Amino acid sequence: MTEIISLVVAKYNYWLYIVLMMIGLYAMIAKNNLIKKLVGMNIFQTAIILFYVSIGYKTGATIPIIKNAHGSHGAEAAVIHAAEYINPLPHVLMLTAIVVSVATFGVAMALCVRIYQRYQTLEEDELRMRLSEK
């Protein structure tokens, strides 16, 4: 039991991403309201962002701006230890992924508006009923 707890605590951010992802997936599959599904979708995408941000993190490291890059020229400035800096690449990738998810969210919202204008409802079962009537 203690082993499991220590396993969870040591990598809690990864466990959290899986939990968040499953919450999002559940909402997307099981919720009846389209806006709730959208919220689920956003949670799902955010979970992946958390995952990527976790990849880049290192204990005790700082932001990737090289120390003493200005001012001290010469030999002592040349040594850069990668372990002192967190990995910026996953974070940069996530900037792109955030843009993508915002764009997706915008398109989905626009679609919801269109659906609401046409049917006056966003409940999926009502929509299905209205569609089968036609």
Next chain:
Amino acid sequence: MNNYPAILIIAPLLGAFFAGLAAWIQERLSYPLALISLALSTFASVNVLMEVIANGTVHYRMAGWAPPMGIEYRIDLLNAMVLVLVSSIAFLNLLASYQNVEQETHDRAASFYVAYLLFVVGLLGVVATGDLFNLYVLIEITSLTSYTLVALGDRDRAPLASLNYLFIGVIGASFYLLGVGYIYIITGSLNMVDVAGILPNLPGSSTVLVGFILCLLGVWIKMALFPLHVWLPNGYTYAPTAFSRVVAPLMTKVMVYVMIRLMITVFGLEYIFVTLHLSEAVVWLGTIAIVFGGIMALAQKNLKKMLSYIIVCEIGYMVGGAWLGNELGMTGAILHIVNDALMTFALFLALGNIVYKIKDVDYSNLSGLFGKMPWTMAGFVLAAFSIIGVPPTCGFFSKWYLILGAFEAGAYHFAAALLISSLICAVLFFKVFEICFFAPEGNGLSHDNSHGHGDPVIVMDEAPVASLVTLGIVSLALILVGVYSGTIVNTIILPFLR
């Protein structure tokens, strides 16, 4: 070093920008701009193909940054072929679809062209790129534009179909992104060739396995492999004709290309077929997709929906063929990407012509079409024969490779499914032919616009000339690609696989 690999993607990108800008000044300008940019792109892709055949793989470094840091466009024989396919189909479709766009999305024609061009940019980028994360971004560009374009269709149903497509598409893309994350954790690289160089040093790594399965799952959702296909039929049925004509042949095929690229270039066939024991299960999945797609197509009463289910069926061919684990199967799968794109394009071109004249393509409305639209129906029949797999057309040859591969691998169920699906397709299309040819005119409701009743002469009422000419070109291509399929296999596919 020439810049064709960049031009072929930047031309439609700038085209989209200027087409949007021009629409502010004069709405009519956006169509010729879109057409010119796609023509440029097609020209560049043909040039790239020539160069690749002559000198081997082209490496194009974006902004001069060397891989693995920079993003590289790596175009080998497989890419180059698919690039030509994508750009030329997109160009021909735009040529054919002017009237359809005017008819269906008249008030939003300019935005349609802009989104259309961005969609093509995404597809071309997915095919050209050599970087795993870049691939994700481009898949999302493709998907986002296709959600908006689907929503431009049928005013009642398209927004909901598009939203369902969006939900599933997001799940697919996110799984792919997650898979890339796992690959990045273990290799520290995103460049495909670089990753491929590192992976063999990590035998038995479960991180690689998880990454591979997540990527594969994401791509399968995007390509609508059988249990993950639910978004496809509605999305393609309610999309505007001009868009369903291009998304049906290209989107799923490009995703099959991505799968094959991941299998061959990134993870390596040895890892997939020797280390993992998935191939048998995936071939079964392909088999089920074929049979299920066929049966669902039989159950449809609407021509557009029936054709959409045929796509689900065809995806089974390619996935199953690629996972047979021998050269014949892989050859068949790659050849089928080309052939299926052409056949589906021809079918949907003909379908678009029919939709242009009779709005609703329920089977009951199709009677008398052979008399009314003989040229369109001639193209439709040829494309149908190709789907069924009648010899001189190209559909026969890829199916032949697939069946040979299935026998070599001992996957008799897959071979049986291929044959059964040929039968099902024959039944499907002859049912349509029967209605179009023999059913007495006037039992549908759509003919109240024709001349008074009792008129025994069926008036010929054909689609726009541009559509017909394009359909003629594609029909010719169906036969030419069939006749020269040996050349394609020997100059492109086999050198790529060896």
